């Protein structure tokens with residue numbers, strides 16, 4: 001079985017990558033399996049720049065095929081914030097609760113029809129010695145005024161999917177993978193990964 005390294009330390013993302021890539025015949029490893037891997041600073045101004053920084057940085061260390069995910073919540077009424085700063089919006093890195101409370105506070109006077117938002121995911125696939133491949137996925141929704149549901153991670157409890165009448169934290173991970181920004185991006189990328197496998201890029 002081919003091993004795929006995902007350059008993430010986010011447990012929620014790691015679970016979704018496993019669920020989406022393992023049925024395709026890959027053994028998914030993340031940086032949670034390599035605790036000594038360095039933190040790559042996300043100094044980019046776009047999702048693409050940060051995804052590339054993480055994928056290239058980790059691929060250079062392991063000399064293996066690496067995928068990185070840079071993602072976030074883009075809220076129209078907040079001019080696109082938190083955007084690339086989604087993980088650290090409230091200051092400390094990856095404090096989901098503080099990030100949600102900051103968004104809810106900033107959105108407190110925004111009427112329902114203006115609470116539109118989307119999740120964005122950019123994936124970078126780096127095969128050593130080859131040009132990187134970039135794909136994107138999005139998922140549209142509305143920002144609620146309070147949290148609902150316990151599944152998922154990050155901003156899922158305040159991200160409402162009107163067609164399902166549920167938040168991203170009230171649906172199962174199978175349902176989330178079918179419709180999410182990450183699911184959509186991974187489905188696009190999986191074709192490139194299969195092609196790399198057929199070319200023999202995984203043999204090293």
Ligand SMILES: O=P(O)(O)OP(=O)(O)OP(=O)(O)OC[C@H]1O[C@@H](n2cnc3c(O)ncnc32)[C@H](O)[C@@H]1O
Nearest residue numbers: 008009010069070071072073086087153154155156
């Ligand atoms: O950089 P890595 O190690 O992959 O993990 P991270 O959590 O820092 O990931 P990002 O830098 O890409 O920041 C993305 C943030 O956007 C939010 N986010 C991304 N995808 C999400 C999803 O599917 N559901 C809810 N929130 C999400 C969440 O707050 C993440 O921490």
Ligand SMILES: [Mg+2]
Nearest residue numbers: 010042070087
């Ligand atoms: Mg990050």
